[in-house]
Amino acid sequence: MRKAALLVAFLFVSAFLLLAATSTRPFGIPNDSAMDDYFIANAQGEVAVNNVVTAVVFDYRGFDTLGEATVLFAAVVGVLALFRKLREDER
Amino acid sequence: MNHDGMSVIVRTVTRFVYGLILVFGFYVIMHGHLTPGGGFQGGAVVASAFALLLVAFGAAGVKGRLNKHLLQSLEEIGALAFLGLGFAGIGTAFFYNLLANSGTAFFGIGVPAGPNAGILNAGGVVPLMNWAVGLKVMTGIASIVIVMLIGARKEETE
Secondary structure, eight states: OOHHHHHHHHHHHHHHHHHHHHHHHOOOOSSSSSSHHHHHHHHHIIIOOHHHHHHIIIOOOOOOHHHHHHHHHHHHHHHHHHTSOOOGGGG | OOOSSSOOOHHHHHHHHHHHHHHHHHHHHHHHTSSSHHHHHHHHHHHHHHHHHEEEEEEEEHHTTTHHHHHHHHHHHHHHHHHHHHHHTTTTTTTTSSSSTSSSSSTOOOOOOSOOOOOOOBHHHHHHHHHHHHHHHHHHHHHHHHHHHHHHHHHHOO
16 A cells, blocks of 8 residues: 555656656757846846846845855854764763 | 964964955955955955964964854854845845835945946845855854864864
């Protein structure tokens, strides 16, 4: 019973992934730099920022920067946990 | 003077260069929306100044000056400020820049299209996010360096 459920779930996810893979755009399209041109043309008007890279990092892709900050936070917490003072019963 | 750090030459040069590195790092953070750089890069520069101080004077030499708990608290404040600025525009979208081009005197001035000299008081939440991320990066890396240096010293003495 459990194996059958797993098989059904596996087939469902596989079919979904295959459907998603076949319904994407053909390779290389859109091949022109539509997104780059949009950023370059609108960064100064929309974000009021001269540095287009900063406009992308902190405005258009702010969520991505949140992930980067989370990576740094995880690194700091990991190092602090590694070098913490051990209790007597942990030695 | 303690013998924890490096030679007199290194310590003297550090005294000269330390302030300059700090000023350059804060400049990179402050002008993140105008020139190459930003919060991450400027924060790393400032943290390198802290690291230089630690290497030159040793852990005992800076013990009273760099407070580990203060640094860690400031890192959390930077992270929460960044997240709060992201949530500030939640009325439109997550990380929506609600201050840009709003006309207010607080980072709300518009920028003319094309090449210009650069307006510092523009960009909406982008400069504020630069400061938040810069604070987070500089204190985070500084606390990593402090903790690792103190841990290494302990290993040596044991």
